[in-house]
Amino acid sequence: MEVTVESHPNIALVKYWGKADAATNTPINGSVSIGMQNVKTTTNVHLEPAAAPSIEMELNGMPVTPSQRVQNMIDYLISLSPPAAELLSTHSLKITSSNSFPTGAGMASSASGMAALAVALKTLLAPTLSNQTTATLARLGSGSACRSIHPGFVRWDAENGIVTQVATDKHWPELRLLAVVCCAEKKAVGSTEGMLRSAATCPFMDRRAEVASARLEDVESAIISKDFPKLAEEVMRDSNDLHAVCLSSYPPIVYLSASSLAVINTVHALNSSHNSPIAAYTFDAGPNAMILTTAAYCKQVKWALSELKLAGSVKDIIDIGVGGGTVVQPMKE
Numbered sequence: 001m002e003v004t005v006e007s008h009p010n011i012a013l014v015k016y017w018g019k020a021d022a023a024t025n026t027p028i029n030g031s032v033s034i035g036m037q038n039v040k041t042t043t044n045v046h047l048e049p050a051a052a053p054s055i056e057m058e059l060n061g062m063p064v065t066p067s068q069r070v071q072n073m074i075d076y077l078i079s080l081s082p083p084a085a086e087l088l089s090t091h092s093l094k095i096t097s098s099n100s101f102p103t104g105a106g107m108a109s110s111a112s113g114m115a116a117l118a119v120a121l122k123t124l125l126a127p128t129l130s131n132q133t134t135a136t137l138a139r140l141g142s143g144s145a146c147r148s149i150h151p152g153f154v155r156w157d158a159e160n161g162i163v164t165q166v167a168t169d170k171h172w173p174e175l176r177l178l179a180v181v182c183c184a185e186k187k188a189v190g191s192t193e194g195m196l197r198s199a200a201t202c203p204f205m206d207r208r209a210e211v212a213s214a215r216l217e218d219v220e221s222a223i224i225s226k227d228f229p230k231l232a233e234e235v236m237r238d239s240n241d242l243h244a245v246c247l248s249s250y251p252p253i254v255y256l257s258a259s260s261l262a263v264i265n266t267v268h269a270l271n272s273s274h275n276s277p278i279a280a281y282t283f284d285a286g287p288n289a290m291i292l293t294t295a296a297y298c299k300q301v302k303w304a305l306s307e308l309k310l311a312g313s314v315k316d317i318i319d320i321g322v323g324g325g326t327v328v329q330p331m332k333e
């Protein structure tokens, strides 16, 4: 028996950085994201009868040892569902996954990958699980993965772990999402390690969580009312706050590169020439930018960014599109 699931990364507009509980990836502040359309993960999970059940995994064509987080997801399923526990005691699992975009480079591959895995495991082993429980299952794989379960704009609340779709991917048709690829290499400090280091050493961590929690409400209302200037300012501020926290951790965590700073300067120059934001950048734990803009200004924004490409400062500019969510292909016996 096998199932294939497609999922997409999400980019946080208000970012998760810091854990109240590391074992369950419980965040210290709520976050909200937008789903990406033109990049995806495809994950196949195959279940086969076995006398000595095992779990094998392949990522981007290479065999990998399933991580403790994958094991935690499976243990959680076993604890929730006796039929899943029974199947896993008599069957081996083969997980085969690939990403159509750089893995481990700050483009949310873990979010997309763990969301696809959670939905595939649920579909094969515990089909009656609710969407919320599936989001919690994904979160055990990687916190931000719980936001990739739904398409569009998705909020993850810190107090209760509830994941809700704030608006669908069709809500704001004029909105455009671009990726500016500065570097596709694996980053030196992963998000998990980075946020633990910030919690232990950054003197501003608690304040950042307070500011992000308040910002969550402003960003949600900017999304609902399609207020681009408001959304743009809050998104850029949140990204800057996160990277300031990283820089004031010790030893400092530097995700932004000279190319990232060139993107930041280009966006602010564009915005000041319009007296109001027409574009916003946001960076997760890596040097690659996601740019939000609107249909009316997209050409102009791309043109300004392409100057950076011509100058050799950035590698590529990709139309990412707003979308996301997960799609389950028909199950095969």
Ligand SMILES: Nc1ncnc2c1ncn2[C@@H]1O[C@H](COP(=O)(O)OP(=O)(O)OP(=O)(O)O)[C@@H](O)[C@H]1O
Binding pocket: 041, 059, 067, 097, 098, 099, 102, 103, 104, 105, 106, 107, 108, 109, 110, 111, 112, 113, 114, 117, 144, 190, 191, 192, 284, 285, 286
């Ligand atoms: N398709 C996938 N299926 C399962 N696990 C994956 C998949 N893609 C990535 N991962 C896991 O996620 C890890 C990368 O996560 P990491 O948080 O370091 O980077 P990222 O997700 O690209 O960046 P960020 O979350 O900071 O935006 C990989 O080393 C791998 O263990």
Ligand SMILES: C[C@@](O)(CCOP(=O)(O)OP(=O)(O)O)CC(=O)O
Binding pocket: 011, 012, 014, 015, 016, 017, 025, 031, 108, 110, 111, 141, 142, 143, 144, 145, 191, 192, 193, 283, 284, 285
């Ligand atoms: C900067 C971020 O992308 C950090 C994401 O961190 P992860 O979700 O990858 O961390 P773990 O829960 O430890 O797996 C911000 C965000 O996506 O909200």
